[in-house]
Amino acid sequence: MVPGGVDTLVAAGHEVLVESGAGSGSLISDEEFAAAGARIVETREEVFGTCDLLIKVKEVQPEEVELLREGQILYTYLHLAPLPELTEGLLSRGVTAVAYETITAPDGTLPLLTPMSEVAGRMAIQEGAHHLHRSCGGSGILLGGVPGVPRGRTVIVGGGVVGLNAAKLAVGIGAEVTVLEKSAGRMRYLDDIFGSRVTTLKSSAVTLAASIAEADLVVGAVLVPGAAAPRVVTREMVAGMREGGVIVDVAVDQGGCCETTRPTTHSKPTYVVDGVVHYCVANMPGAMPRTSTYALTNVTLEYAVTIANYGFEEAVRRDSCLRPGVNTYAGRLTCRPVAESQGRDY
Ligand code: NAD
Known part of the structure; x- marks a missing residue:
């Protein structure tokens, strides 16, 4: 949530509680939230215990499950498929959970994932350029070149x-x-x-091998919806890169599109294989919380306002994008992919 969102909800006649310090990672102070009309409360327990609509960014943490109340509406990123314990927790607490990542526009796109891809895509070049520094193990090639010296080559897959x-x-x-x-x-x-x-090339094993052999920076950005990322960049292609080349595999959260990819974290974001620096952080936008919070709230707020204004059932009737977002409803599992991946009734 950002102060502008609080202001919108308050103007619509709702009471908004904000946990003290909730915005600190995004440089939003309690005072800014309060000035927009929020009531600042000291504890998480107070927020969970009071609110009808609970807005978060990350999935509910294990210690938070018991704070959830029957009939409460939870609105956040959930990624339930690999989390059977959390799924059980939401079902047993009788919560209605709307997952940002499954809200779907009529054309099949996922509007609440788009801003995170925008942040990660732009970050990929910043991180790539940084890790090309010699001091980071990179080849020491400046992507923009300088007069009289060639520019660096960036190859983007996807x-x-x-x-x-x-x-x-x-x-x-x-x-x-x-x-x-x-x-x-x-x-x-x-x-x-x-x-x-920009040169566009039809992706194939042949075009990939030829492009990657010449690349200073490779960005992995493929997605096959609903499936693990295809590992189209082979170990052999990686080994063929110049020493100190950099791969930023943004698709790491779906397994990555390089055979040499394994997930890393912001505290240790890179490792080296065959002389090539790999940056494979699964939650890149987490490094840019200020921009990411504002970008996310730009797209989450309208659904929050619809739910708050109309109540849950009427909101889902009015906005067809919300329906696929509903992962649990009053203690029942309502998301087929989650049910299938956990072998549960749907
Ligand atoms: P998208 O659906 O917008 O784009 C994926 C593209 O890959 C499509 O245009 C598709 O045609 C193309 N593609 C599929 N197979 C291909 C192949 N074999 N060769 C070349 N292109 C191919 O998806 P997106 O929003 O750009 O997301 C890309 C990936 O980045 C996803 O796995 C997403 O989860 C991930 N992501 C990661 C982070 C992070 O922090 N690491 C953040 C945001 C998104």
């Missing part, structure tokens, strides 16, 4: 939201940019918006 945002930043700092994509429509779109500043 031209969706992450890929487009990575391309935007890479073009911005003057790198030579190639995007490999499967979808012809998407390649046309990228070609239309970037013109001659």
